[in-house]
């Protein structure tokens with residue numbers, strides 16, 4: 222299986238999650254080919270060549286970072302040809318989360334899922350019994366809150382990265398069932 226993890230990160234939290242998702246994938250299936258790329262460096266060929274596509278973004282004003290949306294809009298030409306149909310998609314986000322778990326994280330994840338579904342892809346959520354789910358899981362995918370209770374940046378913590386790793390392993394398990 223070929224995996225593409227494409228993400229945006231300004232301050233490093235989402236990048237840590239991306240690396241944790243990749244580590245979880247490698248622990249589940251060491252032979253998996255994983256490409257880890259910034260969204261702005263991701264090409265349409267990268268998307269086309271992957272069996273599993275994973276999008277990661279910080280929450281920016283209740284939605285995804287523009288760099289991720291730019292890639293999504295550029296990939297609209299692939300929609301015309303049904304190129305991504307049948308691939309598996311997964312998502313992870315980090316947000317400051319001021320005021321609880323919210324701040325737009327779920328809206329952002331749902332928007333990423335919606336894009337996958339528009340292409341005719343399958344999407345993998347995050348099962349509640351997965352390791353780390355209670356700290357870094359939402360049923361849409363992996364979530365890490367990087368802000369503290371004063372609304373200031375504090376960074377993602379290990380328990381949330383554990384969830385991101387376990388989400389990566391879950392994506393591989395689902396991918397193996399689909400693509401063998």
Ligand SMILES: Cc1cc2nc3c(=O)[nH]c(=O)nc-3n(C[C@H](O)[C@H](O)[C@H](O)COP(=O)(O)O)c2cc1C
Pocket residue numbers: 229230231232233234235236279280281282283284315316317318319323324325326366367368374
């Ligand atoms: C322009 C901007 C807008 C943001 N808006 C939100 C928001 O609406 N909700 C939220 O939870 N966090 C928001 N944040 C906080 C980031 O999502 C959070 O710090 C994230 O972990 C940053 O990820 P990064 O370190 O990968 O850049 C915002 C940050 C920036 C820079």
